[in-house]
Amino acid sequence: MTRMETSRVREVLALHIGSLREQASHLNEDNFEQMERDLRAMERSVREARSLIEGLPHRNQK
Numbered sequence: 001m002t003r004m005e006t007s008r009v010r011e012v013l014a015l016h017i018g019s020l021r022e023q024a025s026h027l028n029e030d031n032f033e034q035m036e037r038d039l040r041a042m043e044r045s046v047r048e049a050r051s052l053i054e055g056l057p058h059r060n061q062k
Contacts, residue, residue: 009056016049 023042027035 009052012052013049016045016052019045020049 020042023038023045027038029035
């Protein structure tokens, strides 16, 4: 990947991480219905971030 592509990928990942942090800060154990909705939104954000990462060309490091 070029430097510009890498920069854009990092920017998009940072947006996903920021979204997850924001969603996590709203979790409230007093309202289970709202917590369930928030957790579903977080799961979507994680899936989107994972999809982005899985699409990147990288080597498996073990």
